[in-house]
Amino acid sequence: MGSRTIALQDSAYARLRSARMPGESFTDTINRLLEGSRPTFGSLVGALTADDTSDVRDAVARFRASEAAARSKSVKKNRRAGGHRSRQ
Numbered sequence: 618m619g620s621r622t623i624a625l626q627d628s629a630y631a632r633l634r635s636a637r638m639p640g641e642s643f644t645d646t647i648n649r650l651l652e653g654s655r656p657t658f659g660s661l662v663g664a665l666t667a668d669d670t671s672d673v674r675d676a677v678a679r680f681r682a683s684e685a686a687a688r689s690k691s692v693k694k695n696r697r698a699g700g701h702r703s704r705q
Contacts, residue, residue: 625633637646665673 633643633646636650637643638649641649
């Protein structure tokens with residue numbers, strides 16, 4: 618197992634030291650404190666209001682429509698230029 622040296626302000630070190638449980642290493646303390654700190658998809662449930670959800674759906678629909686239009690335009694341009702390739 619590797620190790621790293623990090624610099625902490627005195628105030629951060631004091632907070633970390635006070636958070637240590639008896640017999641716990643600083644690594645154990647940091648791991649315990651950070652346990653579950655990464656957001657999960659489940660933690661996002663209920664994060665958006667109904668209006669927010671509607672706005673997101675509308676934005677996704679607009680994006681998909683613009684992407685489809687751009688692909689269609691590109692295909693037409695390639696066909697006019699003789700760049701149409703058959704699928705193999």
